[in-house]
Amino acid sequence: xxxxxxxxxxxxxxxxxxxxxxxxxxxxxxxxxxxxxxxxxxxxxxxxxxxxxxxxxxxxxxxxxxxxxxxxxxxxxxxxxxxxxxxxxxxxxxxxxxxxxxxxxxxxxxxxxxxxxxxxxxxxxxxxxxxxxxxxxxxxxxxxxxxxxxxxxxxxxxxxxxx
Amino acid sequence: xxxxxxxxxxxxxxxxxxxxxxxxxxxxxxxxxxxxxxxxxxxxxxxxxxxxxxxxxxxxxxxxxxxxxxxxxxxxxxxxxxxxxxxxxxxxxxxxxxxxxxxxxxxxxxxxxxxxxxxxxxxxxxxxxxxxxxxxxxxxxxxxxxxxxxxxxxxxxxxxxxxxxxxxxxxxxxxxxxxxxxxxxxxxxxxxxxxxxxxxxxxxxxxxxxxxxxxxxxxxxxxxxxxxxxxxxxxxxxxxxxxxxxxxxxxxxxxxxxxxxxxxxxxxxxxxxxxxxxxxxxxxxxxxxxxxxx
Numbered sequence: 001x002x003x004x005x006x007x008x009x010x011x012x013x014x015x016x017x018x019x020x021x022x023x024x025x026x027x028x029x030x031x032x033x034x035x036x037x038x039x040x041x042x043x044x045x046x047x048x049x050x051x052x053x054x055x056x057x058x059x060x061x062x063x064x065x066x067x068x069x070x071x072x073x074x075x076x077x078x079x080x081x082x083x084x085x086x087x088x089x090x091x092x093x094x095x096x097x098x099x100x101x102x103x104x105x106x107x108x109x110x111x112x113x114x115x116x117x118x119x120x121x122x123x124x125x126x127x128x129x130x131x132x133x134x135x136x137x138x139x140x141x142x143x144x145x146x147x148x149x150x151x152x153x154x155x156x157x158x159x160x161x162x163x
Numbered sequence: 164x165x166x167x168x169x170x171x172x173x174x175x176x177x178x179x180x181x182x183x184x185x186x187x188x189x190x191x192x193x194x195x196x197x198x199x200x201x202x203x204x205x206x207x208x209x210x211x212x213x214x215x216x217x218x219x220x221x222x223x224x225x226x227x228x229x230x231x232x233x234x235x236x237x238x239x240x241x242x243x244x245x246x247x248x249x250x251x252x253x254x255x256x257x258x259x260x261x262x263x264x265x266x267x268x269x270x271x272x273x274x275x276x277x278x279x280x281x282x283x284x285x286x287x288x289x290x291x292x293x294x295x296x297x298x299x300x301x302x303x304x305x306x307x308x309x310x311x312x313x314x315x316x317x318x319x320x321x322x323x324x325x326x327x328x329x330x331x332x333x334x335x336x337x338x339x340x341x342x343x344x345x346x347x348x349x350x351x352x353x354x355x356x357x358x359x360x361x362x363x364x365x366x367x368x369x370x371x372x373x374x375x376x377x378x379x380x381x382x383x384x385x386x387x388x389x390x391x392x393x394x395x396x397x398x399x400x401x402x403x404x405x406x407x408x409x410x411x412x413x414x415x416x417x418x419x420x421x422x423x424x425x426x427x428x429x430x431x432x433x434x435x436x437x438x439x440x441x442x443x444x445x446x447x448x449x450x451x452x453x454x455x456x457x
Contacts, residue, residue, distance in 0.1 A: 005181070005211065006169040027169035027212065030199065050200045054267060063241065063270035069196045070271070073169050074214060117266065138353030139265025 006073060014075045016041070017085030025072040032056045034072035035082060043083035043112045047141070054140030057113035057120075058082050064120040066139070083112035086119060095119050095157045104153035106144035114140050118154050127158055164203040171214040175221075175301045175330055178213055183303050183326035185211045191328045193221070193237035194271030196264065197280040207319075220330060221275070224249070230336025233299070236275025236329040240264075243274060253334060254448060254457040255343025255364065259290035262347070265354040275329050281315045281385065284424075288315065288386035289362035289378035290345040296334045302327035312378070315385035341366040342448025344441050347380065348433050357381050358425040361413070361437035363445040365401070372396045375445075377409060377438060382417035382430050389416045392438065406442045410435035 009024045016039070023038050032049075035041045035058070047055030049068045056067040059081040086093035092100070095118045105111045114137065121128055121136045128136065133154045134147075142150060168185075172178040182189045189211035192198040201207040215221045221237040226248055234243065243249055244261040263272050263286050277287035278298060291311040298309045303326040311332070315321050323329065337343065343364040349355030360380030366373040377392035391412040399405040419430035444454040 004170065005185075006171075026166065028164040028167045028202075030164070030203075049203065051196050051264070051268060054265070057267055060270070063239075064267045065270045066196075066267045069194070069199050069268075071169065071195065071199065071212070071214075074171075074195075074216075120266070135353050136266050138351075139267045 010073060012073055012076045014077065015079045017081060023072070027071065027073050029072045030068050031058070031060075031070040031072050031075055031080070032067040035067060038072075041082050041084050044116075045109050045112060047109065047113075052139075052141065053110070053113075054117060054137075055110050055113040057116045057140065059116060059120050062123075064117055081116070081119075083116050086115065093119065094160055095122065095154075098153040098157035098160065099150075102149050102153035102156055104145065104149040105142075110140060110142045110144075114142065114150055118157060121154070122158055128154070130155070164199075165205070165210075167202065167209065168211045169214065170211065171217045173217045173219070175218055175328070178215065178218060178328055179301055179303060179326055181211070181213055182328060187325065189213060191215050191279070193273040193276045194239060194268070196268050196272045197276060197282075215328075223331075226252075227336075231333055233331050233333045234274060235331050236279070237273050238275070239270060240272050240274065241266075241269040244269070250457055252336070253294065253343070254454070255345055255362065255445065256290050256294060256334060257457060258343075258345040258444075258455060259286040259360075259362070262286055274332060278311065278314060278332070279321065279323070279329050281317075281319050281321045283315075283318050283383060283385055284357045284360065284381035285386055286345070286347060286357055286360055286380065289360050289380045290343070291332060291334070292378035292386065292388050293343055293345070293362040293364040293376040294334045294337075295364075295376065296332050298329055299331045299333060300327050301330045306330075308333075312388040317384050337364075338366055340368065340449055342445045342450070344444030344448060344454055346437060346440055346444065348437060356424065359419070359430050359433035359437055360386075361434065361441040363438070363441035365396070365442065365445045365449050367401060367446065367449045370401050372399050372401050372405065372446075375409070375442070377413055377441070379413060379417055379434060379438075381424070382419040382434055384418075387416065389413045389438075391416050396442075401446045403439075406439040409442060410438040413438040 045055035047053035221235040345362040347357035347360035375396040395412040
């Protein structure tokens with residue numbers, strides 16, 4: 001890293017969903033803006049844009065973060081996983097399956113964030129208790145479901161993951 | 164978000180130079196969970212954001228031979244709360260570091276940032292105050308240290324002068340037979356901002372309180388060290404009667420306001436309730452017991 005000021009559009013090299021990616025961004029652009037507006041990865045949603053709702057959740061170097069509270073320029077050399085990185089050519093991720101099976105969504109705006117946050121939880125703790133699930137997901141807000149179906153879906157995904 | 168410039172220095176000296184060269188509009192950030200939002204919402208006047216996470220000294224955790232711990236100002240909360248040595252040595256600090264925001268905020272936010280953001284409701288600051296923590300600062304004129312209790316000067320403001328930055332926090336080892344606890348009241352347990360927060364540290368000799376430190380959050384323009392409550396406890400038995408006296412002293416010292424999170428009357432009530440609970444937890448730990456499983 002350099003000590004000089006970055007004053008305008010800059011080339012950033014990073015890894016997103018396992019693929020090397022390069023993009024140009026202004027220092028003021030958030031990672032969420034870069035994902036949605038520059039890279040057209042529109043699965044991550046803008047809810048509050050201030051770190052309260054979790055709709056923009058992504059995994060940055062193994063940590064769950066709100067992409068609205070990260071600058072795009074900060075992710076040079078990092079690894080980012082977005083909702084687009086979960087399904088494979090063989091099918092949906094087990095967490096996506098569990099949310100579908102359990103109808104753990106209504107309008108769907110919060111769903112990508114919940115699914116990414118759940119993947120981050122199960123990567124760290126494959127068998128969370130209900131309390132652990134509710135605390136882990138406290139930064140993801142859903143105004144439709146009342147959370148119960150979401151918690152059940154996470155429990156379903158956990159019991160089906162086994163890895 | 165308004166146009167900004169960005170810098171990612173790797174040395175404290177370079178960061179200080181960048182701060183000095185760019186004046187009041189330059190600001191250090193670590194997790195960005197406060198500052199990025201404030202710049203976006205135009206509540207802080209910033210035109211240069213200086214990323215601290217590339218500076219090794221700000222990302223280091225050092226446990227001293229004397230049992231003290233020095234936390235780099237940019238060390239994220241998840242790392243602090245997940246560090247077994249820190250959890251074992253300073254469970255009362257983890258009470259606070261583990262509840263600053265939800266999971267995604269914990270992944271980025273630091274205790275140093277919590278201090279520099281200087282919110283009156285910051286969870287980390289009362290916990291640091293009761294531990295007697297010191298803020299280690301670098302600036303154009305070299306290094307200096309300030310007690311965390313003296314760091315904040317008003318809502319969102321602190322003692323950092325032009326060109327200065329927080330480098331680390333030093334938390335002295337707890338003496339034998341002492342314990343600390345921090346807790347807060349929030350409408351939503353899992354993630355929220357404190358309506359009132361209270362921290363306590365006690366040193367016991369048997370069932371007598373040798374000394375104590377009480378600090379409160381969200382009841383004054385800054386997180387506050389309630390010295391009068393300490394005086395009410397020194398030399399007293401570790402009993403409910405003593406906690407009542409400390410709670411009354413803490414209420415006397417607090418100057419809460421009414422806002423969207425609670426009325427002044429309710430906050431005044433909470434000061435007493437939480438001061439007593441913080442004391443009970445601190446005494447429990449001082450006697451070797453656990454609170455919150457640690």
